[in-house]
Amino acid sequence: MSEAARNFITVVSGLPRSGTSLMMQMLAAGGIPPLTDQxxxxxxxxxxxxxxxxxxxxxxxxxxxxxxxxxxxxKIIHLLLPELPNDGAxxxxxxxxxxxxxxxxxxxxxxxxxxGKASAAIPEEQLGKIYLGQLQQAERWLASLPNGxxxxxxxxxxxxxxxxxxxxxxxxxxxxLDPGAMAAAxxxxxxRERQS
Amino acid sequence: MPRLTKRVLxxxxxxxxxxxxxxxxxxxxxxxxxxLVEFGVSGNVATLAxxxxxxxxxxxxxxxxxxxxxxxxxxxxxxxxxxxxxxxxTTRKAKALWNILSQxxxxxxxxxxxxxxxxxxxxxxxxxxxxPTMLGAKAERIPLDPQAVHPPELLDLARRLQVDPRTxxxxxxxxxxxxxxxxxxxxxxxxxxxxxxLMAECASTHNAATFLASRDDWDFLAVYYETIDLACHxxxxxxxxxxxxxxxxxxxxxxxxxxAFYEFHDMMLGRLLDLAGPESTVIxxxxxxxxxxxxxxxxxxxxxxxxxxxxxxxxxxSWHRRQGIFVAAGNGIKRDELAHGTSLLDIAPTILALLGLxxxxxxxxxxxxxxxxxxxxxERIDSYEAPHPDDGMHRGVTADESDPYAARQAxxxxxxxxxxxxxxxxxxxxxxxxxxxxxxxxxxxxxxxNMPEEALAILHAMLAQREEPGIKIRIALCFLALGRAAEADxxxxxxxxxxxxxxxxxxxxxxxxMAQQKLDEAFSMLEPLQHEEANVPVFQAALGLVxxxxxLLEEAETAFRRAIELDDDSVEAHDGLGIALRRQxxxxxxxxxxxxxxxxxxxxxxxHVNLGIALANSRRDDWxxxxxxxxxxxAPNEPLPHRWLAMIYRxxxxxxxxxxxxxxxxxxxxxxxxxxKEAAAANPATPPVPGNG
Numbered sequence: 001m002s003e004a005a006r007n008f009i010t011v012v013s014g015l016p017r018s019g020t021s022l023m024m025q026m027l028a029a030g031g032i033p034p035l036t037d038q039x040x041x042x043x044x045x046x047x048x049x050x051x052x053x054x055x056x057x058x059x060x061x062x063x064x065x066x067x068x069x070x071x072x073x074x075k076i077i078h079l080l081l082p083e084l085p086n087d088g089a090x091x092x093x094x095x096x097x098x099x100x101x102x103x104x105x106x107x108x109x110x111x112x113x114x115x116g117k118a119s120a121a122i123p124e125e126q127l128g129k130i131y132l133g134q135l136q137q138a139e140r141w142l143a144s145l146p147n148g149x150x151x152x153x154x155x156x157x158x159x160x161x162x163x164x165x166x167x168x169x170x171x172x173x174x175x176x177l178d179p180g181a182m183a184a185a186x187x188x189x190x191x192r193e194r195q196s
Numbered sequence: 197m198p199r200l201t202k203r204v205l206x207x208x209x210x211x212x213x214x215x216x217x218x219x220x221x222x223x224x225x226x227x228x229x230x231x232l233v234e235f236g237v238s239g240n241v242a243t244l245a246x247x248x249x250x251x252x253x254x255x256x257x258x259x260x261x262x263x264x265x266x267x268x269x270x271x272x273x274x275x276x277x278x279x280x281x282x283x284x285x286t287t288r289k290a291k292a293l294w295n296i297l298s299q300x301x302x303x304x305x306x307x308x309x310x311x312x313x314x315x316x317x318x319x320x321x322x323x324x325x326x327x328p329t330m331l332g333a334k335a336e337r338i339p340l341d342p343q344a345v346h347p348p349e350l351l352d353l354a355r356r357l358q359v360d361p362r363t364x365x366x367x368x369x370x371x372x373x374x375x376x377x378x379x380x381x382x383x384x385x386x387x388x389x390x391x392x393x394l395m396a397e398c399a400s401t402h403n404a405a406t407f408l409a410s411r412d413d414w415d416f417l418a419v420y421y422e423t424i425d426l427a428c429h430x431x432x433x434x435x436x437x438x439x440x441x442x443x444x445x446x447x448x449x450x451x452x453x454x455x456a457f458y459e460f461h462d463m464m465l466g467r468l469l470d471l472a473g474p475e476s477t478v479i480x481x482x483x484x485x486x487x488x489x490x491x492x493x494x495x496x497x498x499x500x501x502x503x504x505x506x507x508x509x510x511x512x513x514s515w516h517r518r519q520g521i522f523v524a525a526g527n528g529i530k531r532d533e534l535a536h537g538t539s540l541l542d543i544a545p546t547i548l549a550l551l552g553l554x555x556x557x558x559x560x561x562x563x564x565x566x567x568x569x570x571x572x573x574x575e576r577i578d579s580y581e582a583p584h585p586d587d588g589m590h591r592g593v594t595a596d597e598s599d600p601y602a603a604r605q606a607x608x609x610x611x612x613x614x615x616x617x618x619x620x621x622x623x624x625x626x627x628x629x630x631x632x633x634x635x636x637x638x639x640x641x642x643x644x645x646n647m648p649e650e651a652l653a654i655l656h657a658m659l660a661q662r663e664e665p666g667i668k669i670r671i672a673l674c675f676l677a678l679g680r681a682a683e684a685d686x687x688x689x690x691x692x693x694x695x696x697x698x699x700x701x702x703x704x705x706x707x708x709x710m711a712q713q714k715l716d717e718a719f720s721m722l723e724p725l726q727h728e729e730a731n732v733p734v735f736q737a738a739l740g741l742v743x744x745x746x747x748l749l750e751e752a753e754t755a756f757r758r759a760i761e762l763d764d765d766s767v768e769a770h771d772g773l774g775i776a777l778r779r780q781x782x783x784x785x786x787x788x789x790x791x792x793x794x795x796x797x798x799x800x801x802x803x804h805v806n807l808g809i810a811l812a813n814s815r816r817d818d819w820x821x822x823x824x825x826x827x828x829x830x831a832p833n834e835p836l837p838h839r840w841l842a843m844i845y846r847x848x849x850x851x852x853x854x855x856x857x858x859x860x861x862x863x864x865x866x867x868x869x870x871x872x873k874e875a876a877a878a879n880p881a882t883p884p885v886p887g888n889g
Contacts, residue, residue, distance in 0.1 A: 016613045040614065057617040077615040079276070079607075108613060117612045120605040130606040 006032070006174060009066065009090060010073040013081055013138070014097030015131055017107035019155040020075050022186065023095055024051035026166070027073045029185035030177035035065075035074040045111040048187075051075055059083040066090060078138045088146040093173060096139070099155035101128040162186040197575040199552030200528030200568070202475035205409070205468065206293075206418045206547065208256070208309075209461055210249055211425035212521050213485035214240070216458055225459050228466040229523070232478065236525025237567045239535035242797045243484040245644040246637050247516040250283050252483035252540055253310040253420060257292040259544030259559030262641035263650070265290040267311045268634045273627035275603040277618070280630045282325070283311045286590050287600065291580050293416060293544050294318050299584040300553055302415040305408035308401045309420045314343035318588030321408055322346040323354060325420075328400035330360050331393065357403040361389070361396035369395065372456040376448045390430050391453060395460075398423040402464045409471035415551060419468070427457040428486040429512055433495060435488050441495055454488075477526035477550055483540060485517030490731070491763060519765050519796060524567055535567050537798030549574055556580050560645075604631055632658070639670065646801070646831055648677040665691045669701055672708060679869060680876055681711035692721075699729050703738050710745050718742050726755070733763035740772045744779075752776040767797045771806055778806075783814035801831035808840055817848045835865035 010032055012023045024034050025048055034051045042049040055065045056076050060083045076084070084092060105124045112119050120127050142150050151172045158165050166179040221230040244255055244262075254267040262268055266289035271280040288311060294304035295318060304320040306312055313324035326344045331337060345354045366380060369392055378388040398421060405419040431453040433439045438447035469478060487493070493514045522538045525531075528550055541561030548555050549563045554575040563574055583589070604627060611618045618628070635654050642651035652674040659667045668691050672684035688705040695701060702721050709718035722735075722742050729735035740755035753776045759769035774789035790807035797803070808823035821844060828837040838861040846855035 016610060016615050057615075077610065079610060079616060108609065112609070112612055115612075119612075120609040122602045122605045126599070126602050127606055127609065130603055134606070 006071040007091065008093050009069045009071075010173060011081075011084070011092050011094045012073055012075045012097070013078050013094055015078055015099070015101075015104050015135065017104050017111065018097040018099040019153070019158065020097050021046050021048070021050050022155075022158070023097055023153065024073060024075055025049075026162075026169070026182040026185045027173075027177075030166070030170070030179065030182035032073045032173065032177065033071075035069045035072040044114055056080065078135055081138045082141045084145070086141075086145050091147040092145065092149075094142060094145075094148060094150045095169070095172075096142070096150055096152045097155055098152055101132060103155075104128075104131070159186060159188050197549070197552045197554065197573070200550045200572070201477040201526065203414060203472065203477070204416050204547050204550055205472045205476050205478045206416070206543070207465065207468065207478065207480045208253060208418070208420040209424050209480065209482050209521070210253075210420070210422045211428050211484060211486040211516065212458075212461075212482035213488065213517060214519075214521055215485065215488055215517075216454065217521065220455060220458055220462075225455070226462040228462045228469065229480075232465070232469070232480065232523055232525050234532055236478075236523060236529050236531065237533045237535040238521070238523045239538060240519040240796065241481050241522035241538040241540060242799065243516070243518050243520055244540055244641075246640040247484050247513050247518070248637060249422070249425065249483055250310045251637065251641070254288060254292070256481070256483065256540050256543045257294075257309060257418065258288075258290040259293075259541055259556075259561045260290050261541070261560050261645050263638060263645065263647075264558075264560070268637045268641070269630065271630050272600040272634070273604045273630050275600050277604060277607040277616075277627050280626045281600075282313065285312050285314060285316055285324070286593050287311065291587060291589065293547055294320065294322075294418065295587040295589055296548065296553070296580045297416050297551070299580070299587040301586075302551065302553075303413055305405075305414045305417040305419075307405045307408065307417075307419040308422070309418055313341070314590070315346035316588040316590060317346055319586065320414060320416075321350060323350075323357075323401075323404040323408075327354060327404060328358070328397040330358050330396070330400070331362070335362075353407070354404070357400060357407060359396040359399040359403065361392040364392045364396060371460075372453050373449055374452050374456070376445075378449050387430070387450060391427075394423050394426050394430075394457070398457075398460070398464075402467075405464075406467055406471060409468055416547065417472070421461065421464075424454075424457055424461065424482075425486070427454055428488075429515065432486060432488055432492065432515065439492060439495060475527060477528055478524065479543065479547070480521070480523040481540075481543065482520035484520045487515050487517050491517075491733075517765065518767075524564075528568055528570075530567055530569050533567070535564065536795045538564060539799050541799070601631060601634060604628075632661075643670075643674065643677070646677075648674040652678075665695055665698065665701065669704055672704060676704075676708055676711060678872070678876075679711075680873055681708045683876065684708040685712065699725055699732075699735065703735060706738060706742065710742060715742070715746050719746065731762060733759040733766045733769060736762065737766055737769040737772055740769065740776070744772065744775055749776050749780050753780075765796055767793045767800060767803065770796065771800075771803050774806055774810060778810045778813060783810055786810040787814065799830060801827040801834060801837075804830070805834075805837055805840070808837070812840065812844055815848075817844050820844055821849075833865060833869070835862045835869065838862035838865065 010027065012020050014020050028034050035053050036051045037053055040050040040052050052075055055062065056074065059076070059080050063085060105128055109119055142148060151168070153165055162183040166182040169182060170177045170179045217226060217229065220226045244252060248269065250267050250270055251262045254265045255261060258265045266287055267283055269283060272283045272287055274281050294306050295316065297304050298318040298320065302319070304318055306322045308323060308325050308328055310325055312322060313326045315322035315324050322345065324344045326341055329338060340355050340358065342348065342351055345351050369388065370377065372391050379385060380388055401419065401421055408414065409417055431450050434442055434447055434450035435454045436451050438451060472478065522535055524535065539561055542564050543561070545555045545559050545561050546564045549572060554577040555563055556577050556579045558579040558581065565572065607616065608618065610616045635658055639651040639654040652671060655667055655671045655674065659671065668687045672687045675681065675684035685708055688701060688708050691698065691701045692705050702725060706718045706722040709721060719742050722739050725735045726739050736755050736759035740752045740759065743752035743755055753773060756769045756773035756776060759766050760773065770789045771793040774786045774793065777789060778786035787807065787810045790803060790810055793803045794807060804823045804827035808820045808827065811820035811823055821841060824837040824841045827834065838858040842855050842858035842862055845851040845858060
């Protein structure tokens with residue numbers, strides 16, 4: 001299926017540092033081009049790049065760029081998912097990354113530290129509960145999306161054995177992707193902040 | 197503990213003030229309150245800083261200061277960061293009276309209490325603070341939120357109890373305009389519509405209150421009327437004598453609105469007392485007063501828009517007087533007596549004692565034993581705060597629902613990670629403003645609670661975000677409270693140099709100079725203010741302090757008396773006058789002034805120290821010991837009360853053991869203070885910000 005024939009928008013979502021960039025790489029390898037402007041370039045936190053699109057942050061005020069996302073994959077943080085139009089005019093297939101909250105928090109902490117920024121001035125346990133609450137709200141909203149489908153992908157499972165999930169993704173996204181290339185795009189050496 | 201009464205009715209009249217009430221009682225226009233006063237005890241109640249009603253009414257309901265109960269402003273950020281919402285019951289961290297009673301097997305009714313929305317599932321009924329409002333700012337109809345009522349079965353009835361302002365007729369509003377009716381034809385002049393809205397919301401509150409009061413199934417009923425405060429903010433400028441900017445026509449039309457609302461409240465009070473019945477105890481209070489005289493703040497320009505009327509620097513809170521009203525009557529209460537030294541924090545512990553429940557040590561107020569007819573043995577427990585299945589506190593809410601400030605922190609982390617943009621949208625600026633104000637209020641709460649180190653940490657964090665002179669002044673005040681005037685000096689010097697027209701900065705700089713024994717410089721800073729700010733009590737009182745330090749006792753007495761003439765409620769002036777009189781050997785007069793200061797504000801340790809010194813000088817040792825002991829209890833890190841106690845026990849009471857105990861305490865506290873000062877002077881680094889918990 002070509003980009004032109006793919007009449008839905010692939011949304012990669014989840015908490016920051018839950019594997020969203022990794023998923024974008026997989027999809028790019030598998031044949032879904034990312035919608036990105038390359039404003040945030042690769043760094044130590046994401047050696048292979050972020051695959052982000054700056055206009056996503058303005059989703060609340062400006063949705064005009066969504067037309068450009070048709071047939072492509074775009075990364076949208078979980079908090080902004082409810083800003084997507086839910087009138088049924090567009091179809092979304094949402095890949096929701098899941099990762100152990102402790103690993104997410106540790107990864108965010110390290111990323112902030114690398115950037116010389118302070119973490120939130122609340123205990124991490126409380127921050128984790130807030131994030132999980134936000135995720136639950138996002139999932140409730142997704143359940144109400146008239147023209148949407150959701151596939152949850154667990155980060156640890158993906159890194160442990162990407163092949164079955166690559167097949168599942170291929171099925172979810174129309175069946176014309178290259179699962180082998182997608183699986184090959186996963187580099188387990190980039191799995192940091194692993195918690196047992 | 198024996199129960200002293202069948203039930204307690206707690207009525208809040210926001211901003212009610214004796215200065216309006218007394219003349220009305222004398223004119224026979226508030227006969228119900230007059231009878232209640234004669235039947236029970238009455239007096240002033242000292243407010244708490246900051247003087248913001250959501251904080252104060254929750255301090256009344258919990259017996260705790262704002263840093264413990266967590267309600268720190270009118271609004272809080274929405275958990276999703278988009279805009280703000282009225283502060284909610286889910287944000288309150290401490291149990292209110294109705295939670296404590298609920299877990300203790302007693303039933304409560306709660307009507308319109310600040311931050312009571314969403315309704316808590318207590319044993320009893322709740323109509324939240326969202327219940328009375330039927331119309332929004334643009335006169336749009338607001339449907340009643342189902343969460344505004346508990347239990348849910350009362351929802352339909354609640355809708356019928358609401359009064360729609362649009363249904364009020366001109367005839368029904370005429371009592372508010374007895375001299376001349378307003379022009380109702382003007383679309384721009386909304387003042388009559390404001391009266392209608394206030395009247396309707398007040399009536400809605402009263403409907404719910406009388407409905408609950410008429411049911412014989414409650415042990416405690418708490419009803420809050422916001423109307424007097426709103427009426428005063430909108431119409432006090434017209435109250436006679438009308439302020440200079442008010443036209444003769446407006447004075448005639450709107451001059452009686454405030455008094456009319458008071459009279460209406462008296463009528464409502466009568467009905468509630470009838471329903472509560474003779475076996476109840478009633479407590480009626482306000483959270484602060486409201487200036488109605490020469491101390492009304494100046495108005496920038498006549499306008500219906502508060503921002504234009506008061507100008508960018510004026511704050512509606514500057515209309516709030518520090519003394520509110522307090523009346524208690526009924527079972528267990530003395531008759532026809534004055535109540536002294538009441539604080540808003542004393543209400544909750546007193547109500548617990550009336551209902552025969554233990555009083556927890558973690559409440560910041562005390563049981564008002566002096567108003568009780570008979571002595572009681574107070575049973576104490578540590579705290580009621582442990583979760584209890586019957587306390588009715590909201591449980592199972594999401595973390596961001598229960599703490600919107602933490603939710604905001606989470607949002608800011610996402611922004612720091614680069615995933616959301618906080619600058620783009622006005623709703624997020626609103627949320628950021630709410631956070632800023634919350635921090636500012638929390639710092640004030642800590643400062644007022646004699647916790648300047650905690651206040652300092654917050655203020656330093658705020659200064660790092662915004663270099664504002666007001667924050668620097670507040671940091672300087674913290675340093676002064678900690679005895680670190682030398683660190684306050686450079687901050688204040690900078691503010692005064694950059695903003696020479698800020699009299700408040702010069703006043704505080706003068707205090708810092710005095711604390712550093714730079715009396716000549718302090719005098720030259722403050723002396724010009726005597727004339728520039730001749731009608732501002734706080735400046736006269738500050739000047740009095742400078743004269744005191746220079747040993748100019750007669751000049752000090754004159755300055756303090758001038759401050760008292762301008763504002764008889766000035767605690768600082770009465771206390772300062774007491775010192776000036778004592779140093780002139782006029783001990784009886786000195787004791788009177790210190791006691792007056794303590795009556796105005798009980799929770800002020802230095803007043804009790806000064807009173808203790810005056811009492812010791814006049815050889816009233818037992819009373820002096822009580823005063824110093826009280827001061828030591830209020831300010832446990834302060835060495836001075838212990839020094840005096842050691843002296844009195846040694847010299848006069850010949851109690852060597854107690855004298856030694858206090859001497860040791862004095863030495864220990866003085867040493868600790870000195871070490872802290874030296875450590876701070878050696879390393880004046882910005883202290884870390886305390887957690888938000």
